[in-house]
Amino acid sequence: MSKIACNILIVDDEDDILMAGRLLLKQHFTSVQTTSDPYKIPSLLQEQPVDVVLLDMNYSTGATSSKEGLYWLKQIRQMSPNTSVILMTAYGDIELAVRALKEGAADFVLKPWQNEKLVAILKSASQKNNSKETRTAEAAEKNDTVYHYGEFIGVSPAMQRVYQTIDKVAGTDANVLILGENGTGKEVAARALHRKSKRANKAFEKVDLGAVSTTLFESELFGHAKGSFTDAKEDRAGRFEAATDGTLFLDEIGNLSLALQAKLLTVLQSHQIIRLGTNKPRPINIRLICATNMPLYEMVREGSFRQDLLYRINTVEIHLPPLRERREDIKLLAEHFLRIYSQKYERPNLRMNQNTLRRLNEYHWPGNIRELDHAMERAVILCDGDELQADDFYFAPSVAAQEQRQMVESLADNDYTLDTLEKMMVQKALVKHSGNITHAAKELGITRTALYRRIEKHGL
Numbered sequence: 001m002s003k004i005a006c007n008i009l010i011v012d013d014e015d016d017i018l019m020a021g022r023l024l025l026k027q028h029f030t031s032v033q034t035t036s037d038p039y040k041i042p043s044l045l046q047e048q049p050v051d052v053v054l055l056d057m058n059y060s061t062g063a064t065s066s067k068e069g070l071y072w073l074k075q076i077r078q079m080s081p082n083t084s085v086i087l088m089t090a091y092g093d094i095e096l097a098v099r100a101l102k103e104g105a106a107d108f109v110l111k112p113w114q115n116e117k118l119v120a121i122l123k124s125a126s127q128k129n130n131s132k133e134t135r136t137a138e139a140a141e142k143n144d145t146v147y148h149y150g151e152f153i154g155v156s157p158a159m160q161r162v163y164q165t166i167d168k169v170a171g172t173d174a175n176v177l178i179l180g181e182n183g184t185g186k187e188v189a190a191r192a193l194h195r196k197s198k199r200a201n202k203a204f205e206k207v208d209l210g211a212v213s214t215t216l217f218e219s220e221l222f223g224h225a226k227g228s229f230t231d232a233k234e235d236r237a238g239r240f241e242a243a244t245d246g247t248l249f250l251d252e253i254g255n256l257s258l259a260l261q262a263k264l265l266t267v268l269q270s271h272q273i274i275r276l277g278t279n280k281p282r283p284i285n286i287r288l289i290c291a292t293n294m295p296l297y298e299m300v301r302e303g304s305f306r307q308d309l310l311y312r313i314n315t316v317e318i319h320l321p322p323l324r325e326r327r328e329d330i331k332l333l334a335e336h337f338l339r340i341y342s343q344k345y346e347r348p349n350l351r352m353n354q355n356t357l358r359r360l361n362e363y364h365w366p367g368n369i370r371e372l373d374h375a376m377e378r379a380v381i382l383c384d385g386d387e388l389q390a391d392d393f394y395f396a397p398s399v400a401a402q403e404q405r406q407m408v409e410s411l412a413d414n415d416y417t418l419d420t421l422e423k424m425m426v427q428k429a430l431v432k433h434s435g436n437i438t439h440a441a442k443e444l445g446i447t448r449t450a451l452y453r454r455i456e457k458h459g460l
């Protein structure tokens with residue numbers, strides 16, 4: 001029996017279903033992929049064109065509302081308009097079937113399915129589906145949306161979760177705390193939240209708390225009356241008032257001293273500010289978004305960040321993953337920046353070769369997307385021919401590699417015994433894990449008891 005040329009993707013949280021579906025459909029179609037994680041759908045669609053997705057409606061344990069299925073149906077329709085979606089559910093629900101068809105599903109099957117019926121539905125969907133060759137330029141262009149979410153670029157499951165959270169909370173007035181390393185896109189996320197909110201056509205006020213001096217904090221945030229201090233030449237509204245009816249984005253909130261945290265908390269609790277040099281409270285109506293690259297929870301434990309302030313600002317948290325934890329986005333981002341800079345510097349023929357892409361992919365990107373952005377700009381400027389070479393980039397050694405090199409250098413300079421080396425390693429592991437025996441022992445690859453013995457032996 002010749003197989004029909006069709007790439008099918010089955011998405012279901014039950015492994016048995018995936019296995020049964022694969023075994024059945026492999027006999028009739030050329031390619032059958034499966035995944036139990038719907039968040040992988042965008043990257044799978046990006047990897048190669050998928051003709052038909054067989055999509056389960058419920059993923060979370062016990063879920064029966066089918067909301068997840070409808071959400072993913074919508075995503076697939078947006079990302080890859082040429083892909084047909086067939087929904088499956090264990091719950092016979094005609095209303096839902098009608099809704100799914102209205103929202104663009106090609107068909108609907110009930111679980112447990114009848115083999116012949118499922119194969120017939122898929123055959124019909126694959127025939128209706130445009131072949132890869134006939135995909136129009138317009139569709140290909142639309143397909144571009146697979147990795148765009150406003151200003152965001154990224155197909156990784158981690159970023160899909162971020163987009164989904166933004167979609168869910170943007171319309172509410174909930175306070176949002178965005179956590180992530182430098183350059184991961186915290187400000188981009190804050191702006192996306194504002195743009196998608198009811199406050200979108202009001203102000204978006206960003207305050208970099210790391211850059212506001214202690215003395216100017218109150219006047220900057222809450223405003224002041226003329227004459228309230230030497231330079232106060234006139235009455236001035238602060239940033240809270242400037243953000244009225246809009247969004248106030250407090251960046252680098254982890255840098256705020258305890259004294260200023262207390263002042264900020266008072267305002268957030270009372271929903272009113274008092275301009276410096278006055279005693280008239282003014283009500284505030286803002287949506288608050290805070291961001292930081294600092295470990296706020298650890299800081300609460302150490303006493304350098306107020307717990308009550310943390311609970312006030314973290315109604316919803318968004319974690320932006322570092323670039324090294326979503327490597328599937330590196331190529332897309334690199335190509336995006338290459339497009340921007342080859343245009344800016346009028347080098348339209350520039351491209352990247354496989355070796356360069358591999359190096360970009362392997363690098364640990366401590367400065368995340370901002371570093372990649374700058375690295376691409378620099379490479380475009382420095383590149384001699386039409387092909388960007390790995391040498392056009394500066395790759396900083398990782399901390400681990402630096403430490404290793406220092407250790408090798410110090411070993412070369414000194415005459416160490418095995419015993420001294422052991423002591424150094426134990427000391428290093430203890431310092432790194434702040435004296436936590438379990439973690440230090442794990443890093444050294446020995447048991448806790450063995451570590452205690454060595455601590456005693458070396459008198460540490």
Ligand SMILES: Nc1ncnc2c1ncn2[C@@H]1O[C@H](COP(=O)(O)OP(=O)(O)OP(=O)(O)O)[C@@H](O)[C@H]1O
Binds near residue numbers: 186187189293
């Ligand atoms: N997913 C993304 N797609 C495209 N560009 C991005 C993305 N995320 C961030 N950028 C770009 O990377 C740069 C850094 O982003 P942003 O300023 O939002 O990071 P940040 O986390 O707020 O950094 P910092 O902690 O240093 O303030 C910006 O130029 C931004 O446009």
